[in-house]
Amino acid sequence: MLHIMSTSVESSSERSADEVNEEIRALWLRSGGTLSVEQREEYRRLVLEWAAAAPQSVPAACAP
Numbered sequence: 001m002l003h004i005m006s007t008s009v010e011s012s013s014e015r016s017a018d019e020v021n022e023e024i025r026a027l028w029l030r031s032g033g034t035l036s037v038e039q040r041e042e043y044r045r046l047v048l049e050w051a052a053a054a055p056q057s058v059p060a061a062c063a064p
Contacts, residue, residue, distance in 0.1 A: 017054040020046055 024046045031039050 017050050020050040020053055
């Protein structure tokens with residue numbers, strides 16, 4: 001599967017957390033485990049996008 005590094009920020013409504021996570025994994029795979037300065041910025045952007053897209057869970061203490 002070919003992964004292209006995105007240069008634009010997509011809203012969380014456009015991509016699921018799973019899709020963003022797949023791109024994060026591909027970034028780490030391409031980097032060989034060591035991120036360059038540019039890759040770290042891309043990783044940071046992706047993590048923020050993933051966090052925005054990830055389903056929010058209700059803590060057990062607050063569940064009905």
